[in-house]
Amino acid sequence: MRPLYRFNGGVHPPQHKEESSGHPIVPAPLPARLVVPVHQHIGNPAKPLVQPGDRVLKGQLIAQAEGYVSAAVHAPTSGTVSTVAMHLVPHPSGLPDLCITVEADGEDRWIERQPIDYRELDASTLRNRLRDAGVVGLGGAVFPTFIKLNPGAQQRVPTLILNGAECEPWITCDDRLMRERAAQIVAGIAVMRFMLGSQEVLVGIEDNKPEAIAAMAEACAQSAFPIEVVAVPTLYPAGGAKQLIKVLTGKEAPSSGRSTDVGVACFNVATAYTVHRAVDHGEPVVSRVVTVTGNVREPRNFEALIGTPVSDLVAAAGGAREGTDRLVMGGPMMGFDLPSPEVPLVKACNCVIAASPALFKPAPAPMPCIRCGRCARACPVELQPQELYWFARAKNFGKAQEYALFDCIECGCCSYVCPSHIPLVQYYRFAKSEIWAREKEKKAADLARERHEFRQLRLEREKRERAEKLAQKTAAKAAPAPGEADAKKAAILAAVERAKAKKAAAAPRNVDNLPPEALEEIAKIEARRAQVRDMARRPVAEEKEP
Amino acid sequence: MNPPYVTGSSSVSTIMLKVLLALLPAVAAYVLLFGPAILIGIALASATALACEAFMLRLRRYPIKPFLLDGSALVTAWLLALAMPPLAPWWLVVVGTAFAIVVAKQLYGGLGSNLFNPAMVGYAVMIISFPAQMTQWQAPHALASLHLSFLQELQYMFGGTLPDGAKLDAVTMATPLDTLRTQLKLGHSVETIRQMPIFGAFSGKGSETVAWCYLAGGLLLWQQRVITWHIPAAFLATLALAAGAFYLHDPAHFAPPWFHLMSGGAMLGAFFIATDPVTGATTPKGKLIFGAGIGLLTYIIRAFGNFPDGVAFAVLLMNICVPLIDAYTQPRVFGHPTKPGRGTQQ
Secondary structure: OOOOOOOOOOEOOOOOOHHHHOOOOEEOOOOOEEEEEOOOOOOOOOEEOOOOOOEEOEOOEEEEOOOOOOOOEEOOOOEEEEEEEEEEOOOOOOOEEEEEEEEEOOOOOEOOOOOOOHHHOOHHHHHHHHHHOOOEOOOOOOOEHHHHOOOHHHOOOOEEEEEOOOOOOOOOHHHHHHHHOHHHHHHHHHHHHHHHOOOEEEEEEEOOOHHHHHHHHHHHHOOOOOOEEEEEOOOEOOOOHHHHHHHHHOOOOOOOOOHHHHOEEEEEHHHHHHHHHHHHOOOOOOEEEEEEEEOEOOOEEEEEEOOOEHHHHHHHOOOEOOOOOEEEEOOOOOOEEOOOOOOEOOOOOOEEEEEOOOOOOOOOOOOOOOOOOHHHHHOOOOOOHHHHHHHHHOOOHHHHHHOOHHHOOOOOHHHHHOOOOOOHHHHHHHHHHHHHHHHHHHHHHHHHHHHHHHHHHHHHHHHHHHHHHHHHHHHHHHOOOOOHHHHHHHHHHHHHHHHHHHHHHOOOOOOOOOOHHHHHHHHHHHHHHHHHHHHHHHHHHHHHOO | OOOOOOOOOOOHHHHHHHHHHHHHHHHHHHHHHHOOHHHHHHHHHHHHHHHHHHHHHHHOOOOHHHHHHOOHHHHHHHHHHHHOOOOOOHHHHHHHHHHHHHHHHHHHOOOOOOOOOHHHHHHHHHHHHOHHHHOOEEOOOOOOOOOOOHHHHHHHHHHOOOHHHOOHHHOEEOOHHHHHHHHHHOOOOHHHHOOOOOEOOOOEOOHHHHHHHHHHHHHHHHHOOOOOOHHHHHHHHHHHHHHHHHHHHOOOOOOOHHHHHHOOOHHHHHHHHOOOOOOOOOOHHHHHHHHHHHHHHHHHHHHHOOOOOOHHHHHHHHHHHHHHHHHHOOOOOOOOOOOOOOOOOO
């Protein structure tokens, strides 16, 4: 038996897994229209490559990764692009985001798929393949997987951990995936292990999923390399990456760094599955398994296309029962209210819960904090939530940061145990967003100050130069020295020219995340500008020549 | 709605209710050994606390119902009633409780905002203002020359009269701690003093049984996770260590550690008063320092100060130190090499 370690605190919320865990994964019906957000991952939004009217095939790249931290987005089915426009997306802010809408033609015809032999590719090509296949962490954080599969300067990451803990109540999509597709997960693990050069491979699964543990153990026994399936005690949030790493290895990933700093990489089991699909079948991420549960008639796990309206999924689960007042994406501990049932399924969405006041009772009115410290005892990051709460309330953001506010993973354990029912996580989110906003403001102010200082400097220099000139003039009156003034004029002209060129090159181009019409317009404006610039330049050049 | 959508079942009311329940064994022992006067004191204190709380909440325009039902005023009332002499004039407990609730709690901002333990503020004010009344403790049945009935106790508390011109000395006596202090001043040794009839196996007859009940109730609170072990353990261990050191050095003039542990407010203070979350330290290390500080100060005040018991003053003095203790005992955060709040003070 492998020795297991403990993280601080944690809670045992009611599980509610059995509602959906007993039924096999079923394919969700193909919707008539799919809305695919271009920003389904952490990092830069993908750049759309299609325009309204374009025909697309299933798996066709419709938006490409932009910048390093980004991932590609693909057409989930064959059909026609109808719009590339803003649409409501599943995000706590409730704000719309750029989406590509595909009208399905019903044929669901794949683009040509090219499986690759990962052993024959060099590491960086393989990583680019995963980026272009849109592989991101499916545990909820949706961090581009290819970045985590870069062992970097150490050349290899000794320990590879697969996260099958699935610690949030209600969610069972990873459980079902492990039960039904264990061999394919293991095939994905093989690719990851190859890329990271790991010696030790561990699969951590909470002990409330004995069937998944058995299925994974069986598949791992068939593997060409040793994989250890470890049952970890059921304790929320054991599925947090840093918490699972601690439980399995006793190592703490540094607050300021990444888990690879302690020689560990951690991936969700569903991510391993998509790596296998991308590499061994040439299939990009166009679908995922999602639990639809709560106040629905037939709670199920669906394999659904990305972009499927959440309302379709609820309908596929037999529809919402009476009393349903909203839909929640994710689990009850860290999930959020969906702004509308019409938002599309995204890569991050592992669960949709039809919520009702009976299911999730409204919290009683908050009472004052009595500093009982239950929150600190429950905090898996060993923070002092009661102190952070006071600092956030007092808007003492400096102190909040000093007390490691940004280490908070917003798991909700503190709120769960709080006898005063204080919405602690909300206070921390508020403080974090305030700090971000202030930092932004500060940066803008710094920039303005720099500009101002530069202007002052310039004015002073000009004043000095004028004075010098005047002095020269008076001196020249006494003894004229031709030629010198001409040379100076030429130098100034050259400097002006250089400044202009520099300015043109450094012109801000805020073209991320814009629909193609806007991009086109910008291009036109740029062309006109260049023309004007040319015209302005000519007389100067003519003057200069003679 | 905001996540988490599910919450645990604990609430401020259940915590306070558990504290009250854990006090019941001691209250029962009190009634059996000393008579029912303590019940009158508790009732008076409770009524006063609720009335004052409601009045102040109204003045401060706070919702009255949720704050009256949270039970915190009742806990203050019970603790104060148990800390005061049971057979005392009615106004003593009423004034003490009113001061605790109005000044020490509500004027500081109410539940969660008070710096000082309200019950101990009430106690301290009363012992300074009315030292005579505050030191007339009821003698246990086993020692009293006169047994008062419940009605006679009521008569004394509200009318100030005892039946048939009996003297107050017939029903009250000095506490063991008080007796020890006076007798030591008279030049007697601890050994001879403890031969006096009021002393039992560890400290005073009757009062030591009540102390055992506080210990039992306190362990119940610990088992129920209402309190952690840190403060009581540090408090009692430090008190025992300090008493033990002096006892070993000079057993004739210093009482043994077990006497100190089972006397006065030690057990009540360790499990029920010092563990008040609002006014105590919150970090594990901070709780140890806080508890140890109370234990040490209690011993110093008992052995060298002017008051027979020092728990109340020790608690209040350590309350002052809480922000400092908490600031310097922040635990290490997950994934951090060092502790926060060190070297980065602004």
